[in-house]
Every structure is written in C-alpha cells, then in structure tokens.
Amino acid sequence: MKNLFIVLAALSMSFSASAQGRNTDYSTENKKAIKLFEQATAALTSREHEKAEALFKQAIQRDENFTDAYIVLSELYLETNDLKSARKQLEKAISIEPRKFMAAYFYLGEINMSESDYEAAIYNFTLYEKSNPAASPMTERATRSLRNCSFAQEALKNPVPFEPINFGPSINTKFPEYYPTLTVDEDELLFTRRIENGNAFNGVHEDFYVSNKENDQWENAKNLRVVNTLMNEGAPSYSANGRILFFTACQLFDDYGAGRTGYGSCDLFYAYKEGKNWTEAMNLGGTINSGVWESQPSFSADGKTLYFVRGRRSGKGISHQDIWSAELSDKGTWSKPSKIPGLVNTPEVEESVFIHPDGQTLYFASDGHPGMGGLDLFMSRKHPDGSWGEPVNLGYPINTAGDENSLLV
Secondary structure, eight states: OHHHHHHHHHHHHHHHHHTTTOGGGSSOOOHHHHHHHHHHHHHHHTTOHHHHHHHHHHHHHHOTTOHHHHHHHHHHHHHTTOHHHHHHHHHHHHHHOTTTOTHHHHHHHHHHHHTTOHHHHHHHHHHHHHHOOSOOHHHHHHHHHHHHHHHHHHHHHSOOOOOOOOOOTTTOOSSOEEEEEEOTTSOEEEEEEEEEOTTSGGGEEEEEEEEEEETTEEOOOEEOTTTOOSSOEEEEEEOTTSSEEEEEEEOBTTBOSTTOOOSSSEEEEEEEEETTEEOOOEEOOTTTOOSSEEEEEEEOTTSSEEEEEEEEEETTEEEEEEEEEEEBOTTSOBOOOEEOOBSSOOSSOEEEEEEOTTSSEEEEEESSSSOSSSSEEEEEEBOTTSOBOOOEEOOTTTSOSSOOOOOOO
16 A cells, blocks of 8 residues: 555645635635645644544534545545545545546555455446546556456455464564574574564564474574674575575664664675574675665575565655575675566565575565555566566465565475
C-alpha cells in the first residue's frame, strides 16, 4: 500500500489548493462545513491526524453529502493504515456522486485487493481504467492490478501444499523474528530479532541471534554479541560452512554501529569466525557498497557469488530496488556489481533474494510480476547462458494479498 499513499497525497494537494478561496469547487455551499473542512485539511497537512479526523467528521455533520470531506478523510485513514475506515469513506463519496471522483475507484480497488476481495477490486479498477484511457502511472498500476486480480482468482482455486511449522520457544519469542539464514548442514540457524533496549534509538533495535541443533532439537537462541551493536543489524547470510557472515547495517546520524564506517545509506558488512569466535564486522568496501542503498545479501554455496538488493533512498523511502550480483576472485577481490541478467528484475520492487545451494535456483520477493497483491515470493532458474528465466509465483497460500518475503530454502 505504500505507493498508494504517494498517489493519494497528490490528490490531497488539489483539495488544499481549492481551500485557499475557491469555495465554488466544493460539493457543498454550507459555509460552516467548508470552514471545518479547510481547518481539517490544514491539520492533515501538519500530520495532526486526531485533530483532522474530528474536524472532517464535524464538517460531514454539517452536510452529510459533502463528498470532498469523505474523500480527504479516506486519505487520513490510508495514512494511518485504517483501511476499513478508508474504504467506508470512499464508498460513501461514490454513493453520493458516482462520477465526480473517479480516482476513488482506483483507491477502492487497492483496498479491495489488500482485503483479498478480488471480484470487487476488478469491478473498481475496471471502472477507473475506462474513465481514464490516457496512459499515466495510476492507469498503468490499475492495469497491473487487474492482471494480479485475475492471477489471484486462479491461484485461490488451485492452492499449493503448505503446512508451516513453528520453530517453537527456543527460537520464537514475543518479539519479531525474521530474515533467517542456515548453514548447508542445517545445524546452525541465525536470524534477526527486533528487541527492546532503552539505550537504543527509539528504544528498539535489531540484533542477530544464533541457535544450534542438538539431537534434532534447536537450542535456545543466543545473542551474537561481538557482531551486534546498539544500531540495527539485519538481513544476514551465511557462507555454506557458517564461517563467514554477510549482513546489512544502515547509518543513523552518520553512525553504522561501534567501530563501523560506511559509504552512505545502508551498506553490506561481513564478519568471519576464528575458531569459535566471531571477528568484529567490516565494511565490504567501495566496490560493493556505494552512496545508495545496499541490503539483503545472499552468498552462493560455492563461495563465488554475492547476490544483494540495491535501491535508492529518498524522502519517500527506497525506490528502484533490483537484484545485483558480484563475483569473488581467487585473490579475494570483488568484481564490479551488475544487475542480474534475464527476467527477474522489473521496474517495480525486487527484494529478499536467496540463492539456493545448487547455484541454479533463485528465490526472491517482488510486486512486479503477476501475483496475489503486495510482495509475492518467486522462483527463477538459471539458463546455460547465465541469464535468469521467467519467474514462477510460488502460489497460494504461500503468497497472499499481503507482503511475503525473507524466504529460506
């Protein structure tokens, strides 16, 4: 839904402009309702959500047919991730003036998809598409979403086998655990845990925890203290033998963690095991890292190729996320990274790359290929020429209308 917020913000700006005195543009002549609406819009612009919500509702009480208020109130609910309330406001606006805000059908379609209501999503996207024949980012997105709805309806009819088993209390806790990595012998598991720490920024941070298997049972996970800092450590990837650890660290106030330096935004780091002890983490260097966003590494089992995700950080978040790779020479130097060739990368988001130990199978998350909505998990096979083939969606119920990522095979 994050792209939806960006598109809807542009709509809000047009309302803000009309609030500067062009009252004839409003769907009401009630001056008190208009004044409340303008106050609410100003509060929303300042991100005073509770105040804005109360003022929009007061404006609607003055005139229950004030469609502008319903539309911009729906934006507020989208920004606060209250999709059910956003849908109700959009449906109310459309019931009053079905043709005035055709973009509302687009936003409704997005919400319908997030709720797995694909039939309603198709109806709303189709209405929007018919009313906007000219090419634009929103019409292109609507076309992709219609494709995804059709795929999802078929996927629901043909579910794939999927019986997830919880790792249990030795691994999972009340805190979020994610991004696992496993040694090839499957005897050591390392993962990220988001924990509370009063000394960390905002009182929480991400640390690595590791567990070993003994007699087919996982031991209680332990904090990887030498590598962890008060900053965030995430998206780990082991070498096949578990002796090298690649991971991501991002700068906060020009700090990557104790003793670490970087090239800007998020960088890839590594540490290695000397006997039973880990070294302190080191930056992978300027050949791999840059001033943009490098994250989510995956190291091939043969120790020759590093896959990772590169994107660009802006005020709107991370964009242009693609999967890249670099080769490690016999002398221990990295080649210049390049986007992986073939059919994996799209103009949309690719992330959570994982290279299978066979070196010929790539798993990743994307919202640029036909899927259920949001990020889905895909698999691609390597061709003899080194390019990656047509991605295959892993199917429902592995994939859903939400975001799936962080796959380990």
